[in-house]
Amino acid sequence: MNQHHEVRLNVNGTEHTVSVPPRKLLVDCLREDLRLTGTHVGCEQGVCGACTIIMDGQNVRSCLMFAVQADGASIETIESLASGPEDLHPVQQAFVDCHGLQCGFCTPGMVLAAKSFLEQNPSPTDDEIREAIAGNICRCTGYTFIVDAIRTAAERMAGEEAGQHV
Amino acid sequence: MTVVTGTGTREVGRSRTRLDAREKLRGEAMFTGDMEVPGMLYGRVLRSQHPHAEIVSINTSAAERMPGVAAVLVGRDLLDIDPYYGHAIKDRPIIAIERVRFSGEPVAAVAAEDEATAEAALAAIEVVYEELPLVDTIDKALDPAAPLLHEGPIRPGLFHGLGNLGERDGNIGYRYRLDSGDVAGESAGAAFVTEGEYLFPAVYQYAMETHSVIADWKPNEIAIWASCQHPFLVQAEIADLFGLPIGAVRIQVPYLGGGFGSKSYTKMEPLTVALSRKARAPVKIVNRVDESMVTSRRHGMRCWMRTTADADGTLLTRESRFWLDTGAYMDNGPRVTATAADSAPGPYRWRAVHIDAMCVYCNTAPSGSYRAFGATHLQWVAESQLDELARKAGIDPLEMRRRNLLRPGEPVRPDGSGKPLDADLIGDVERAAAAVGWDEPKGPLVGRGVSVGLLAAGAHPVSRASVRMRADGSVEVSVGTTEMGQGPRTVMAQIAAEELGCSSDRVRVLGADTRFTPYDRSTGASRSTTLAGKAVQNAAAAVAAKLRETACEVWDVASELIELRDGKAAYGDLEMEFSEVIAKRFGFTGGEIIEGGEVRPMGGDTGSYAEGPVFWEVCVAAVEVEVDPELGKVNVTRTATVADVGRAINPLLVERQDEGAFMQGYGNAMFEEMVYRDGELINDNLLEYRVPRIQDLPRQMTSIVVENEDGPGPHGAKGCGEGALAAVPAAIVNALGDAGVPITQLPLTPERVWRRLQDLSEPQSTEELT
Ligand code: FES
Ligand code: FES
Numbered sequence: 001m002n003q004h005h006e007v008r009l010n011v012n013g014t015e016h017t018v019s020v021p022p023r024k025l026l027v028d029c030l031r032e033d034l035r036l037t038g039t040h041v042g043c044e045q046g047v048c049g050a051c052t053i054i055m056d057g058q059n060v061r062s063c064l065m066f067a068v069q070a071d072g073a074s075i076e077t078i079e080s081l082a083s084g085p086e087d088l089h090p091v092q093q094a095f096v097d098c099h100g101l102q103c104g105f106c107t108p109g110m111v112l113a114a115k116s117f118l119e120q121n122p123s124p125t126d127d128e129i130r131e132a133i134a135g136n137i138c139r140c141t142g143y144t145f146i147v148d149a150i151r152t153a154a155e156r157m158a159g160e161e162a163g164q165h166v
Numbered sequence: 167m168t169v170v171t172g173t174g175t176r177e178v179g180r181s182r183t184r185l186d187a188r189e190k191l192r193g194e195a196m197f198t199g200d201m202e203v204p205g206m207l208y209g210r211v212l213r214s215q216h217p218h219a220e221i222v223s224i225n226t227s228a229a230e231r232m233p234g235v236a237a238v239l240v241g242r243d244l245l246d247i248d249p250y251y252g253h254a255i256k257d258r259p260i261i262a263i264e265r266v267r268f269s270g271e272p273v274a275a276v277a278a279e280d281e282a283t284a285e286a287a288l289a290a291i292e293v294v295y296e297e298l299p300l301v302d303t304i305d306k307a308l309d310p311a312a313p314l315l316h317e318g319p320i321r322p323g324l325f326h327g328l329g330n331l332g333e334r335d336g337n338i339g340y341r342y343r344l345d346s347g348d349v350a351g352e353s354a355g356a357a358f359v360t361e362g363e364y365l366f367p368a369v370y371q372y373a374m375e376t377h378s379v380i381a382d383w384k385p386n387e388i389a390i391w392a393s394c395q396h397p398f399l400v401q402a403e404i405a406d407l408f409g410l411p412i413g414a415v416r417i418q419v420p421y422l423g424g425g426f427g428s429k430s431y432t433k434m435e436p437l438t439v440a441l442s443r444k445a446r447a448p449v450k451i452v453n454r455v456d457e458s459m460v461t462s463r464r465h466g467m468r469c470w471m472r473t474t475a476d477a478d479g480t481l482l483t484r485e486s487r488f489w490l491d492t493g494a495y496m497d498n499g500p501r502v503t504a505t506a507a508d509s510a511p512g513p514y515r516w517r518a519v520h521i522d523a524m525c526v527y528c529n530t531a532p533s534g535s536y537r538a539f540g541a542t543h544l545q546w547v548a549e550s551q552l553d554e555l556a557r558k559a560g561i562d563p564l565e566m567r568r569r570n571l572l573r574p575g576e577p578v579r580p581d582g583s584g585k586p587l588d589a590d591l592i593g594d595v596e597r598a599a600a601a602v603g604w605d606e607p608k609g610p611l612v613g614r615g616v617s618v619g620l621l622a623a624g625a626h627p628v629s630r631a632s633v634r635m636r637a638d639g640s641v642e643v644s645v646g647t648t649e650m651g652q653g654p655r656t657v658m659a660q661i662a663a664e665e666l667g668c669s670s671d672r673v674r675v676l677g678a679d680t681r682f683t684p685y686d687r688s689t690g691a692s693r694s695t696t697l698a699g700k701a702v703q704n705a706a707a708a709v710a711a712k713l714r715e716t717a718c719e720v721w722d723v724a725s726e727l728i729e730l731r732d733g734k735a736a737y738g739d740l741e742m743e744f745s746e747v748i749a750k751r752f753g754f755t756g757g758e759i760i761e762g763g764e765v766r767p768m769g770g771d772t773g774s775y776a777e778g779p780v781f782w783e784v785c786v787a788a789v790e791v792e793v794d795p796e797l798g799k800v801n802v803t804r805t806a807t808v809a810d811v812g813r814a815i816n817p818l819l820v821e822r823q824d825e826g827a828f829m830q831g832y833g834n835a836m837f838e839e840m841v842y843r844d845g846e847l848i849n850d851n852l853l854e855y856r857v858p859r860i861q862d863l864p865r866q867m868t869s870i871v872v873e874n875e876d877g878p879g880p881h882g883a884k885g886c887g888e889g890a891l892a893a894v895p896a897a898i899v900n901a902l903g904d905a906g907v908p909i910t911q912l913p914l915t916p917e918r919v920w921r922r923l924q925d926l927s928e929p930q931s932t933e934e935l936t
Binding site: 021023024031036037038039040041042043044045047048050077078079081082088092095096097099101102103104105106107108111130133134136137138139140141142143144145146147 | 181183184186187188189190191192193194195196197199200282372373374375421422423424426454455650651652653818819822825826828829830851852853857859860861863867
């Protein structure tokens with residue numbers, strides 16, 4: 001019913017052109033047009049963080065943006081994190097090992113928030129970790145194991161870095 | 167992951183990583199909202215803004231003419247079926263018929279080629295209402311002059327299990343009484359008496375994933391994909407509503423993004439099926455948060471309670487009358503009411519008890535199950551009266567509990583019926599108290615509190631499961647338990663692997679598909695590990711027996727001498743891979759072993775679950791708080807919760823569950839509250855309905871896992887994951903009372919606490935003023 005717009009997006013390293021109505025949310029475009037359903041829709045108000053993606057290097061809530069506003073952007077979603085079909089990114093592996101998830105609905109957002117945070121702050125304190133995920137809500141856990149997972153990921157990634165220098 | 171070999175349990179008792187973790191972390195796990203089926207339309211629901219009104223007319227013609235709209239459903243489309251459902255009481259129409267009883271009730275639904283079109287069509291529907299008198303609170307509903315929200319005889323639902331439903335009594339839809347002993351006589355000489363009125367607000371489960379359904383109606387079969395906790399109960403209700411045999415309703419349950427009771431029993435499924443029937447195409451409905459908030463919630467409550475004790479602190483009598491606001495329709499109100507009544511006496515020895523529990527219809531959105539229902543309502547009231555008596559008698563609250571708590575084997579229900587106590591409560595509460603420094607000195611406005619309660623758990627002990635070993639020795643467990651975060655897929659794999667003598671790595675646990683999956687009553691009441699787990703254990707044991715049978719034929723030895731370990735059958739030095747055993751059994755490559763297991767109340771090979779409840783879930787916590795007198799803010803500084811699980815099949819999963827329940831208990835106590843104005847929910851979004859965030863975490867949280875192997879489940883296990891939610895608000899209220907700020911209304915908002923502090927610091931006590 002509305003006139004559609006062509007939007008160019010680089011998502012997880014692949015160029016896409018999608019045709020969307022002007023008021024289509026970025027999260028719906030990712031989920032419906034590109035079938036990347038790992039990005040979840042929770043509150044649709046920017047409060048819960050379930051829809052977190054990384055856009056041009058920044059954490060973004062994809063429920064707060066129209067797809068047309070993302071024209072030309074480079075986007076990473078949870079589906080891009082692991083390098084291969086069998087792999088896990090160190091942050092993902094740490095969530096597995098520390099039981100840092102339950103229902104998994106908040107999890108992609110948490111993992112992406114953690115990943116970009118650790119890129120900026122590779123050896124954080126627990127307080128800094130708490131601060132980093134303060135905008136992501138999880139209703140299942142008591143958060144402590146998410147903090148454990150992020151700390152563990154930081155330690156392992158630091159270990160790998162050190163290993164590479166030897 | 168640790169690889170374990172040797173004897174003793176090899177899988178049970180180990181914190182295996184979650185079998186669903188990789189999928190969920192890689193964004194591959196499918197939730198209902200992620201799914202599409204060919205030819206699918208999108209449904210949106212027009213909801214009433216009026217809490218109580220007659221529907222004078224609905225005009226859908228403009229909406230129907232809009233391009234892209236396939237169907238518009240209203241009440242009159244359901245004239246050919248009996249459109250009322252409700253597992254306890256059949257009081258709810260699939261969509262409003264002639265009258266709306268709550269703000270948010272579905273009045274019309276549109277199926278269209280996309281959501282935006284469906285949404286636009288809703289705006290084109292004209293509904294004319296005539297408002298009716300508003301019955302939006304318990305008090306108004308109880309007024310003899312109040313209009314009746316439901317009339318005519320009470321129609322029992324398919325799963326009411328409530329005995330005789332009795333006569334309708336005004337707006338009281340269900341009433342449950344516990345009566346034992348002579349309260350007046352026994353309390354006449356009491357040395358200490360406490361009495362009060364208490365208020366608990368409606369709260370929302372807030373599963374992160376909203377209710378989501380895809381339904382595909384065909385004349386002879388209905389296919390449904392749904393975020394539902396109890397697929398088999400929904401299957402039966404849909405079959406009943408649409409006139410099909412049970413087997414012609416197929417429900418598949420993908421992962422759930424949390425449930426906590428909000429997705430128990432039937433929710434959005436009937437409406438989605440009816441819309442699909444009208445549209446003659448599959449339809450998907452995904453609620454927004456505000457819509458899910460009027461789909462299920464926890465009952466608000468008003469409660470009066472009186473407790474007495476003699477001079478040495480021995481408890482004498484307890485009386486309570488309370489009213490739960492069930493909203494416009496019963497949903498699980500009766501069960502919540504009965505469970506709350508069961509929790510009202512608490513696990514203590516009484517001379518006499520009188521409990522009168524009433525479930526009341528109001529013009530508010532329906533209330534149903536929310537984790538630890540009933541117990542969460544009553545435990546904080548009951549336990550705060552215990553502390554008050556202890557204060558009056560000058561007895562330490564922990565000592566007060568030692569004197570009065572039931573011991574294992576003593577009857578829990580005051581009339582002596584049902585399962586006796588199956589846990590060491592004194593041990594549990596002592597451990598919790600020690601973890602928050604019970605005997606340490608404390609400063610002004612610092613308080614510590616404990617709380618102890620029991621939750622009737624397990625619901626009905628009816629579960630089946632099957633275990634299938636394929637020709638290559640890989641294993642599938644088929645069990646109806648819904649994976650909504652609590653980890654049953656991992657736990658079931660461990661239970662099966664233990665029986666089979668192999669690693670849980672080779673076990674897959676499948677989600678429910680009612681066409682193939684054996685019946686399981688429900689996923690709730692902390693029952694899955696205990697009951698579905700027992701069915702899995704029995705099925706796996708039957709597969710193991712077949713493996714032994716074949717191995718003993720091959721080696722010609724008695725089957726007791728054959729051991730199953732590391733994925734092999736072994737006898738002394740002889741070993742055969744499971745795949746070889748299966749090949750030998752069938753004499754050819756191929757074949758499989760598939761066996762079932764069951765749990766039912768009586769008989770069979772499963773032991774007896776005849777006495778309800780299946781087990782008593784322990785609800786024990788201790789808390790330390792600090793009150794900021796300037797701001798009225800309560801800081802919870804140290805907490806301990808007890809997961810008394812009999813045997814932890816997967817200890818880390820137990821801790822995660824316990825911690826999650828703690829967090830929700832904390833939210834329920836401290837700030838969660840659904841705010842209504844004239845029957846309308848006004849904080850129906852995550853900005854205004856606050857749930858706990860990481861900043862809210864207490865600095866020190868201890869989760870104590872107690873394993874006394876005293877549960878009726880596999881390896882002595884019993885369920886967990888709800889107890890802390892009931893125990894934590896009670897412990898916080900008691901800690902606050904200990905700090906000198908007794909409170910009788912939740913949540914403990916700074917304003918409420920600050921006002922209470924002002925009242926308490928008035929030179930004269932309020933009693934003297936009034
Ligand atoms: S869905 Fe975007 S922040 Fe909640
Ligand atoms: S794991 Fe369920 S919301 Fe976080």
